[in-house]
Amino acid sequence: MTESVGRRRPVPKSAGNGKHPLAKAPTGIAGFDEITNGGLPRGRPTLLCGGAGCGKTLLAMEFLVRGALEYGEPGVFMSFEETVDDLVENARSLGFDLQRLSARRRLLLDYVRLEPSELTEAGAYDLDGLFIRLGHAIDSIGAKRVVLDTIELLFSGLSDRFVVRAELARLFRWLKAKRVTAIVTGEREAEHLTRHGLEEYVSDCVILLDQRVVEQSATRRLRILKYRGSAHGGNEMPFLIDDHGISVQPITSLGLAHQASTAHVSTGVAGLDEMFGKKGYFRGNSVLVSGTAGTGKSSLAAHFVEAACRRGERCLYFAFEESPSQITRNMRSIGIDLTPWMRRDLLRIHAQRPTALGLEGHLVAMHRLIEEWRPRVVVVDPVTNMIAVGSETEVKAMLARLIDFMKLRQITALFTSLTEGGGAAERTDLGVSSLMDVWMLVGNPEANGERNRTIQIVKARGMAHSNQVREFVMTDDGVTLVDISRRADGSVAIGSARGAEQRHALAGRARPSRSHRAK
Amino acid sequence: MKHGAQRTWRLRLYVAGQTPKSITALANLQRLCESRLAGRYHIEVVDLVQQPQLARRDDIVVVPTLVRQLPPPIRKIIGDLSNVERVLVGLDVLPRDDGA
Numbered sequence: 001m002t003e004s005v006g007r008r009r010p011v012p013k014s015a016g017n018g019k020h021p022l023a024k025a026p027t028g029i030a031g032f033d034e035i036t037n038g039g040l041p042r043g044r045p046t047l048l049c050g051g052a053g054c055g056k057t058l059l060a061m062e063f064l065v066r067g068a069l070e071y072g073e074p075g076v077f078m079s080f081e082e083t084v085d086d087l088v089e090n091a092r093s094l095g096f097d098l099q100r101l102s103a104r105r106r107l108l109l110d111y112v113r114l115e116p117s118e119l120t121e122a123g124a125y126d127l128d129g130l131f132i133r134l135g136h137a138i139d140s141i142g143a144k145r146v147v148l149d150t151i152e153l154l155f156s157g158l159s160d161r162f163v164v165r166a167e168l169a170r171l172f173r174w175l176k177a178k179r180v181t182a183i184v185t186g187e188r189e190a191e192h193l194t195r196h197g198l199e200e201y202v203s204d205c206v207i208l209l210d211q212r213v214v215e216q217s218a219t220r221r222l223r224i225l226k227y228r229g230s231a232h233g234g235n236e237m238p239f240l241i242d243d244h245g246i247s248v249q250p251i252t253s254l255g256l257a258h259q260a261s262t263a264h265v266s267t268g269v270a271g272l273d274e275m276f277g278k279k280g281y282f283r284g285n286s287v288l289v290s291g292t293a294g295t296g297k298s299s300l301a302a303h304f305v306e307a308a309c310r311r312g313e314r315c316l317y318f319a320f321e322e323s324p325s326q327i328t329r330n331m332r333s334i335g336i337d338l339t340p341w342m343r344r345d346l347l348r349i350h351a352q353r354p355t356a357l358g359l360e361g362h363l364v365a366m367h368r369l370i371e372e373w374r375p376r377v378v379v380v381d382p383v384t385n386m387i388a389v390g391s392e393t394e395v396k397a398m399l400a401r402l403i404d405f406m407k408l409r410q411i412t413a414l415f416t417s418l419t420e421g422g423g424a425a426e427r428t429d430l431g432v433s434s435l436m437d438v439w440m441l442v443g444n445p446e447a448n449g450e451r452n453r454t455i456q457i458v459k460a461r462g463m464a465h466s467n468q469v470r471e472f473v474m475t476d477d478g479v480t481l482v483d484i485s486r487r488a489d490g491s492v493a494i495g496s497a498r499g500a501e502q503r504h505a506l507a508g509r510a511r512p513s514r515s516h517r518a519k
Numbered sequence: 520m521k522h523g524a525q526r527t528w529r530l531r532l533y534v535a536g537q538t539p540k541s542i543t544a545l546a547n548l549q550r551l552c553e554s555r556l557a558g559r560y561h562i563e564v565v566d567l568v569q570q571p572q573l574a575r576r577d578d579i580v581v582v583p584t585l586v587r588q589l590p591p592p593i594r595k596i597i598g599d600l601s602n603v604e605r606v607l608v609g610l611d612v613l614p615r616d617d618g619a
Contacts, residue, residue: 113578120609123544123598128535129567130580136571154580158597 022204022229025073025145025181028066029059030368031248035237036227040205043179045172047202049186049194050209055220055241056185057082058094059209060147062245063183065096067145068106073181075145076108076137080153084109094245105141110134116157127167130154131174138180146175146182151198172201204228210236219361222248238398240364247368260284260462265311265377265412268303271481275457275466281438282462284410286403288383288433290417291442296453296472297416298322299479300442301379302331302338304414308377309341316375317349318366320382324349335477348373363398367405376411383415383432400435437461452495455481471498528552528560528610529589535582536568540599544583547600555612585609 024038033039040046040063050056057079064075079087087109088098101107110133138146148154155164175182184202186194188210199206206226212219221236239248264279273280281287287304289297305315319327327349328338341347350369352362370378383399406413417432433439439458444451456469471482482498532548534541545564552560567574567582577586577595585596587610596609607613 110575112580114580118593118595120594120596120605121598121602122596122605122609123547123601124540125581125583125598126540127581128538129533129574129582129584132535132567132571133574133580136574158581 025067026071027063028070029062029246029248030244030371031237031239031364032222032246035248036224040181040183041228042181043176044204045175045182045184045202046205046207047186047194047198048183048207048209049188049198051188051211054188054209054211055239055246056209057087057149058090058241059246060149060183060185061087061091061096061098062094064107064145064147065091065098065101066245067181068101073144074106074108074141075147076110076134076141076143077147077149078110078112078134078137079149080112080114081150082111084111087111093243094241095243096245108137108141108143110137112154114153114157119157121159125163127171130171135178138178144180146178146180147185148182149185150187151184152187152194168198169201199226202226209239238361238364240361240368242365244368247364261410266304266307267300268305268307269300269472269479269481271470271472272300272455272479274481275455275468275470276438276460277464279463281412281460283412284407285412285437285461286406286435287412287414287438287440288417288436289414289440289442290419290433292419292444295442295444296455296474296479297418297442298327298381299331299334299336299474300440301381301414301416302327302334302336303478305347305377305379306336306338306341308412309338309344309346312346313376314373315341315347315377315379316369316373317347317379318381319349319351320353320362320380323351327351334474334479348375363402367402370406370409370411374409378406378411378413379416380413381416382418384418396432396435399432403435433458438463448495448497450495471495526559526590528556528587529563530560530610531563531565531577531586531588533565533567533574533577533579533582533584533586536566540583541566543599543601544585547603547606548585551600551603551606555607556610587611 023042024033024036024040025042026033026039027036048056048060061077064077067073067075077087082090091098098107098109102109112130112133134146134148137143151168155168158164172184175184184198186198188194188208204226205224205228208223208225210221210223212221220239220241222239223236237248239246261283263283264276264281265283265285266280267273267276289300291297301317305317308315317327322330324342328342331338338347338349342349352365366380403413415432415436436459438460440455441458442453442455444453453472453474454469455472457465457467468484470484472479473482474480530548530552532545534544548562552562565573567579574580577584581597583597583599585600585606587594587596590611594609594611596606600606
């Protein structure tokens with residue numbers, strides 16, 4: 001049975017460390033093998049517990065499907081809960097075709113119907129029937145991976161506590177003796193991890209899944225409670241279930257080891273490049289543009305994207321406020337046509353309502369999209385909507401991971417941030433701005449009966465940059481910085497005042513133009 | 520349901536090899552059937568060690584399991600059948616005053 005299967009990956013050898021290296025079986029689940037240094041303990045049972053609807057069944061199923069497709073390891077899924085039809089249907093939502101895998105004998109789905117009301121206990125019994133049945137299933141397709149879902153249901157009709165405990169212990173020993181890499185799922189109980197104290201029987205690996213609703217959005221988290229012979233963080237990691245399966249956002253500290261680039265990328269606005277020493281941002285920078293509504297944040301983002309596309313670089317634009325058509329229409333009104341780049345697949349606009357997923361869900365999804373398509377430029381417009389959800393430190397930690405992840409890949413990222421009016425811009429952004437290399441403020445302050453657009457660079461790590469507040473206008477050719485008009489006292493005139501003073505200056509003595517004085 | 524002479528019992532006993540539990544269960548079942556259902560029962564013994572594929576047929580995980588196919592509805596009695604009262608309940612046979 002060595003038919004060739006799709007994208008089979010090489011199976012890493014033992015990835016353990018220390019005196020007793022523990023061989024690992026990669027799950028193929030995005031992010032999971034990273035956080036576990038290679039996957040689940042090979043040839044041993046892992047306990048996966050969590051409450052109803054937390055994703056146990058799907059995670060376990062993906063482990064089998066990827067094992068069969070990518071690592072050439074057939075698997076047996078023994079279900080005490082969902083029927084085969086339900087399993088097939090649910091897996092289809094992740095893009096898995098279980099029927100096809102079953103037909104090719106890469107997967108065996110076995111639904112065990114247990115009806116406690118049909119059962120009468122009359123004397124001593126054991127679970128040899130299960131062992132024989134499972135053993136037969138394993139042998140019939142040469143399975144290397146096994147899932148038992150959910151173990152509590154198996155015991156729901158058995159009242160003899162003593163037998164249940166003894167048989168549980170025997171089940172885990174039997175699985176080990178069979179040398180299959182197994183996931184046994186258990187229902188989370190309020191007080192204990194599981195009803196029968198399953199965790200006592202599993203010495204190698206215990207994983208807890210959890211789903212919480214925070215601010216109306218569901219957030220899934222995964223935590224490795226125990227992993228013998230492996231270093232693991234006890235931290236909770238957000239994960240996402242979508243039409244590609246499960247993705248876990250690795251918490252592995254990417255650290256600050258990334259190479260700082262000295263190459264520059266244009267901001268897309270000539271005048272703005274000048275403010276950054278005529279060159280623009282560093283490649284791999286994370287840039288924050290904050291300002292109140294309608295100050296031109298998205299326009300700056302569009303310029304940046306267009307310039308990147310002109311260089312032939314892929315841009316991924318995460319839009320959390322507007323649809324792709326709204327964005328392209330609005331940008332066309334200031335002379336930026338993004339549609340040709342979309343047609344050439346250099347620009348992808350990924351629009352999603354912020355409420356569609358929890359914040360962590362968004363971050364995981366972004367992580368995956370970036371990993372898949374490998375853009376060189378990423379825009380998040382606006383990042384604020386996501387920040388509003390969840391506790392600030394948590395959000396900041398995750399955003400930091402996303403930024404680190406992009407830096408490691410030398411992706412230049414621009415985040416817009418919508419701030420409240422009333423001069424609080426600098427304060428509200430503080431939490432996020434510390435993560436950024438470049439921080440710009442755009443505004444349209446009202447003075448002398450008119451509003452004029454201004455831009456200033458608050459910080460730009462490692463770069464000489466202008467400290468001036470510059471005026472800019474939106475023209476048919478996009479954002480254009482207006483030449484500075486400095487008064488005799490050194491202050492900068494903007495808006496009509498600038499116009500008037502410049503006209504005055506021109507009309508009067510032939511004073512040399514003061515333009516292009518940005519340093 | 521009337522307990523007339525026309526009722527018959529179709530029983531299937533699942534065991535896993537010749538273990539003490541298997542042997543006890545079969546002995547208990549035969550004794551009970553002879554004393555209470557003489558001439559009206561049929562026992563089929565399935566050894567899952569010999570025929571593992573048959574475990575799926577009646578969703579067997581626990582052994583020994585006695586499946587009452589007739590009279591309906593299907594019932595499953597698990598264990599070595601040493602608890603006679605419970606076996607009788609499971610088989611839907613009225614207990615006698617003498618307890619056997």
